Amino acid sequence: xxxxxxxxxxxxxxxxxxxxxxxxxxxxxxxxxxxxxxxxxxxxxxxxxxxxxxxxxxxxxxxxxxxxxxxxxxxxxxxxxxxxxxxxxxxxxxxxxxxxxxxxxxxxxxxxxxxxxxxxxxxxxxxxxxxxxxxxxxxxxxxxxxxxxxxxxxxxxxxxxxxxxxxxxxxxxxxxxxxxxxxxxxxxxxxxxxxxxxxxxxxxxxxxxxxxxxxxxxxxxxxxxxxxxxxxxxxxxxxxxxxxxxxxxxxxxxxxxxxxxxxxxxxxxxxxxxxxxxxxxxxxxxxxxxxxxxxxxxxxxxxxxxxxxxxxxxxxxxxxxxxxxxxxxxxxxxxxxxxxxxxxxxxxxxxxxxxxxxxxxxxxxxxxxxxxxxxxxxxxxxxxxxxxxxxxxxxxxxxxxxxxxxxxxxxxxxxxxxxxxxxxxxxxxxxxxxxxxxxxxxxxxxxxxxxxxxxxxxxxxxxxxxxxxxxxxxxxxxxxxxxxxxxxxxxxxxxxxxxxxxxxxxxxxxxxxxxxxxxxxxxx
Numbered sequence: 416x417x418x419x420x421x422x423x424x425x426x427x428x429x430x431x432x433x434x435x436x437x438x439x440x441x442x443x444x445x446x447x448x449x450x451x452x453x454x455x456x457x458x459x460x461x462x463x464x465x466x467x468x469x470x471x472x473x474x475x476x477x478x479x480x481x482x483x484x485x486x487x488x489x490x491x492x493x494x495x496x497x498x499x500x501x502x503x504x505x506x507x508x509x510x511x512x513x514x515x516x517x518x519x520x521x522x523x524x525x526x527x528x529x530x531x532x533x534x535x536x537x538x539x540x541x542x543x544x545x546x547x548x549x550x551x552x553x554x555x556x557x558x559x560x561x562x563x564x565x566x567x568x569x570x571x572x573x574x575x576x577x578x579x580x581x582x583x584x585x586x587x588x589x590x591x592x593x594x595x596x597x598x599x600x601x602x603x604x605x606x607x608x609x610x611x612x613x614x615x616x617x618x619x620x621x622x623x624x625x626x627x628x629x630x631x632x633x634x635x636x637x638x639x640x641x642x643x644x645x646x647x648x649x650x651x652x653x654x655x656x657x658x659x660x661x662x663x664x665x666x667x668x669x670x671x672x673x674x675x676x677x678x679x680x681x682x683x684x685x686x687x688x689x690x691x692x693x694x695x696x697x698x699x700x701x702x703x704x705x706x707x708x709x710x711x712x713x714x715x716x717x718x719x720x721x722x723x724x725x726x727x728x729x730x731x732x733x734x735x736x737x738x739x740x741x742x743x744x745x746x747x748x749x750x751x752x753x754x755x756x757x758x759x760x761x762x763x764x765x766x767x768x769x770x771x772x773x774x775x776x777x778x779x780x781x782x783x784x785x786x787x788x789x790x791x792x793x794x795x796x797x798x799x800x801x802x803x804x805x806x807x808x809x810x811x812x813x814x815x816x817x818x819x820x821x822x823x824x825x826x827x828x829x830x831x832x833x834x835x836x837x838x839x840x841x842x843x844x845x846x847x848x849x850x851x852x853x854x855x856x857x858x859x860x861x862x863x864x865x866x867x868x869x870x871x872x873x874x875x876x877x878x879x880x881x882x883x884x885x886x887x888x889x890x891x892x893x894x895x896x897x898x899x900x901x902x903x904x905x906x907x908x909x910x911x912x913x914x915x916x917x918x919x920x921x922x923x924x925x926x927x928x929x930x931x932x933x934x935x936x937x938x939x
Contacts, residue, residue, distance in 0.1 A: 417748075418743070418748040418751075419571060419572070420748075421747075421748030421749045421751070421752050422570055422571060422748060422751070422752040422755065423571070423752075424749065424752065425749055425751075425752025425753045425755070425756060426570075426752060426755075426756060426759065428753075429753075429756040429759060430585050432604070433585065433601050433604075433763065434585070434588065436600045436601045436604065455517075455683070455684055455685070455686065456684075456686055457599060457681065457684040457685055457686065457690075458686070458690075459685065459686075459690040459691070459693040459694040459697060460603070460693070460694075460697050461599055461600065461603045462599070462681045462682075462684065462685055462690070462694050463505075463681075463693075463694040463695075463696075463697035463698035463701065464602065464603040464606035464607065464697065464698070464701060465599040465600075465602035465603050465606065465681055465768075466602075466678045466681040466694075466698055467501075467606050467698050467701050467702050467705075468602040468603070468605045468606035468609060468765070469602050469677050469678065469765050469767075469768035469769070470501075470672075470675065470677075470678055470765070471609070471702070471705065471765075474558070474562075474825045475609065475613075475705060475706070475709055476609065476612075476613070476709065476738045476758045477562055477565065477735040477736065477738065477739075477758065478562075478735060478825060479493070479494065479706075479709050479713075480709050480710075480712045480713040480716070480737055480738055481713075481730075481733055481734040481735040481737060482713075483709075483710060483713035483714075484713045484716050484717065484734050484737055485644065485734060486647075487634070487647055487649060487650035487651065487652070488650065488651055488652055488653050489649075489652075489653070489656070489657040489661055489665075490665070491653060491665075491710065492653070492657075492661065492662050492664075492665025492666055493665040493668045494706050494709075494710070495665070495666065495669075496665055496666035496667060496668040496669035496670075497668050497669055497672070497702070497706075498669075498699070498702055498703055498706065499666075499669045500668065500669025500670060500671065500672035500673070501669075501672055501698060501699055501702055502695065502699045503669070503672070503673075504672040504673055504678070504679075505682075505691055505694055505695030505698055505699070506691075506695060507841070507844075507845075508673055508679060508682060508840065508841065508844065509679075509682040509685065509688070509691035509694060509695070510688035510689070510691045510692075510922050510925060511688070511844040511845075511918065511919070511922045512528075512679060512682045512683060512840070512844060513682055513683060513685050513687065513688040513690075513691065513922075513925075514688045514918050514921040514922040514925060515528070515532065515843075515844060515914075515918040515922070516528050516683045517921075518914055518917055518918045518921065519531035519532050519914060519918075522683070523683070523775075523779065524676075524680070524772075524775045524776070524779050524780055525544060525548075525676045525679065525680065525772075525836065525840075526540070526541045526542075526544035526545045526548070526776060526779075526780040527541060527779060527780060528683070528843075529541065529544055529839065529843065529854060529858075532843050532911070532914075533843075533849075533850060533851035533854055533907065533911060534851070534907075534908060534910060534911050535851040535855075537851075539851075539855055540851055540854055540855050540858070541780050541781075542780070542781060543855060543858055543859055544776075544780065544835075544836070544858060545776040545777070545780035545781045546776075546781075547831070547832075547835045547836070547858065547862045548676055548772060548773060548776040548780075548832075549773060549776055549777065549806075550831070550862075550866070551827075551828045551831035551832055551835075551862075552676075552677075552769050552772060552773045552776075552806070552828065553773070553806060553809050553810055553813065554813065554824055554827055554828045554831075555765075555769050555824070555825065555828035555829075556766055556769050556770060556773070556806065556807065556810035557810040557811075557813035557814040557824055558814075558824035558825045558828065559582070559762045559763075559765050559766040559769070559810075560579045560582060560583060560766070560810050560811055560813075560814030561579075561814045561824060562735075562758070562762045563578045563579055563581070563582030563583070563759075563762050564576070564578040564579045564582075564814065565578070565730060565735055565736055565739075566578055566582070566739065566755075566758050566759060566762065567581065567582075568729060568730070568736070570739060570743070570752075570755050576815070579811055579814055579815070580811075582759075582762055582763065582766070583766075583807050583810070583811050585763065586763045586766045586767050586770070586807075587770065587803060587804060587807045599681070599684070601763070601767065602767070602768060605763065606701060608756060609705060610701060610704065610705050610708075612708075612742070612754045612755075613704075613705050613708030613709055613712070614704070614708050615754060616708070616712060616738060616741050616742055616745065616754065617708055617711035617712050617714075617715055619745045619746070620712075620715045620719055620741055620745060621715060623719075623744075623745055624715075624718065624719060624722060625722060626718070626722070629718040629722075630714050630715050630717075630718050630719075631651070631714070633717050633718035633721070634646065634647060634650045634717040634718075635647060635648050635649075635650050635651065637717075637721065639717040639718075639720070639721045644717075658882075660881060660882050660883055661882075663883075663884075663887065664882070664883055664884035664886075664887065665884075667884050667886040667887050667890075668826075668829065668884070668886065670833050670837055670886055670887075670890055671829045671830060671832060671833025671837065671886055672833070672837075673833065673836070673837035673838075673840055673841050674832045674833045674834070674835060674836030674837030674838075674839075674840055675829070675832050675833070675836075676772045676776075676832065676836065677765075677768040677769050677771075677772045679840065680772060681694075682694075687925055687933045688921075688922050688925035688926075688933070689925050689926045709738075712737060712738050712741065713737070715741075716737045716741070719741065720737075720740075723744070726740070726744055727740075728740050738758065739755055739758060742754045742755050743755070766807075766810075770803045770806055770807060771803070773802065773803075773806045774799040774800070774802035774803045774806065775799065777798075777799075777802040777805075777806075778795055778798045778799045778802055779795070779799075782798060783795060826869075826884070827869045827870075827885070829886070830865045830869055830884060830885040830886040830889060831862060831865050831866060831869070831885075831889075833865075833886050833889070833890065834861035834862060834864065834865035834885070834886055834889025834890050834892070834893055835858050835859075835861040835862035835865065835889070835893065836858065836861075837861075837890060837893070838857055838861065838890060838893040838894050838897060839854050839857050839858050839861075839893065839897060842854075842857075842897060844918075847907075847912060847915050847916075848901060848902075848906060848907070849897070849901050849907070850901050850904055850905065850906065850907045850911075851907075852900050852901070852904045853896075853897045853898065853899075853900040853901025853902075853904065854897065854901075855900075856896040856897060856899075856900035857893040857894065857896050857897025857898075857900070858893065858897075859896075860892040860893055860895070860896035860897075861889045861890060861892055861893030861896075862889070863892075864885070864888050864889045864892040864893075865885045865886065865888070865889030866885075868880065868883075868885035868888050868889065869885035921933075
């Protein structure tokens with residue numbers, strides 16, 4: 416068999432497995448809440464790996480190693496910020512959000528939680544939140560499509576368009592059929608595949624080299640990748656040659672965690688708030704070790720590819736295929752194909768999670784919230800599945816531009832969600848005085864500032880002001896408007912304040928309650 420045939424065999428095995436999991440999810444999906452939130456019965460291990468896999472996506476295996484490969488350790492500030500943000504999000508957000516969403520009229524989406532939390536009868540908060548999700552997730556899903564196109568170019572010597580079509584088609588099918596449970600189970604499996612691959616590839620790459628010791632000095636002394644990349648004496652330094660703006664912009668990625676709907680929805684689906692502590696351990700451990708593997712792929716890359724002049728990096732523009740190219744070189748074609756499914760897993764796990772959240776924004780938060788409050792479960796399921804298809808087609812249209820960068824699309828969408836939702840979610844869980852006008856003002860200000868600041872560069876209009884990541888001005892705008900408007904407007908009603916107090920009480924004593932006791936306590 417040819418290498419291509421082995422790769423195709425491995426990919427088909429993987430895709431059939433994902434379809435099978437989608438079918439299992441379908442069999443466990445009887446009601447609309449099951450389709451959207453899995454009946455709030457998610458195991459913490461599944462929740463953690465599902466959140467991690469849907470979060471990291473093709474960025475972990477393609478975007479980040481490419482950025483480090485080109486610029487060095489200055490790009491590690493992003494990884495450091497994300498690891499801190501992940502840990503803090505599990506610690507501060509997960510337990511309280513799980514308890515509060517149960518009390519706030521059993522909310523099953525982020526926008527519905529915000530509306531119920533503040534008793535917003537106008538529905539403005541829910542609609543604004545839904546529109547923000549639609550806007551930024553379309554770009555986020557597009558980043559996955561771009562990664563899929565790159566995957567097929569590198570692995571199968573296929574066209575970019577075919578890659579987008581296959582990735583979009585399979586992901587839409589199992590998301591369409593199985594809903595939240597299918598997405599969560601497939602994400603957990605995909606997270607395991609990503610982890611194993613990120614450990615194996617750098618280990619075998621070092622063993623394959625004639626002079627492994629060169630990996631820690633090569634890029635500081637030599638041009639590499641046959642691409643005009645010049646020696647960089649500061650390649651291994653976190654601070655030398657790295658500006659203050661670069662450092663704080665990288666760390667600011669961590670702020671985004673508190674506002675990512677596709678991540679925090681896993682917190683809402685946990686069995687009880689106390690599951691969050693186990694979830695934090697699994698999630699942070701998985702992410703930390705996976706990032707170490709990613710960093711070593713980038714460290715090894717310059718010497719590895721220069722030492723073997725007969726091989727090359729397929730993507731000579733953004734260098735986002737170095738992990739893929741290493742995998743093909745190092746292993747038997749069947750094993751390489753299975754390793755390379757890690758990228759496929761990363762891409763599909765993120766796209767599926769995001770498609771589900773977008774469909775909930777369209778159907779649960781806009782259609783049901785505004786136009787048909789009494790819609791049947793059956794109708795909502797049908798419309799949600801149709802919404803998955805529509806958003807996927809929009810993302811394919813955006814991703815059709817071949818020179819789109821995975822990292823640039825991800826950082827734009829990540830900042831949009833972090834700026835819009837992050838401060839509002841945290842404040843809604845910890846600030847009793849916060850009201851609906853303040854939440855609306857903060858959410859809108861964060862989204863608008865982030866979109867305009869980042870859009871200047873992403874749409875080719877101009878460079879970002881001061882080179883600053885849009886997350887920072889977006890979060891600041893959110894906080895200023897949220898606090899200012901809240902203090903200038905009427906305090907929340909007694910009912911809202913009582914629910915806030917009850918959620919804090921329930922969250923604080925959740926560690927002492929069984930799952931059954933928690934549900935009974937929340938229902939009081």
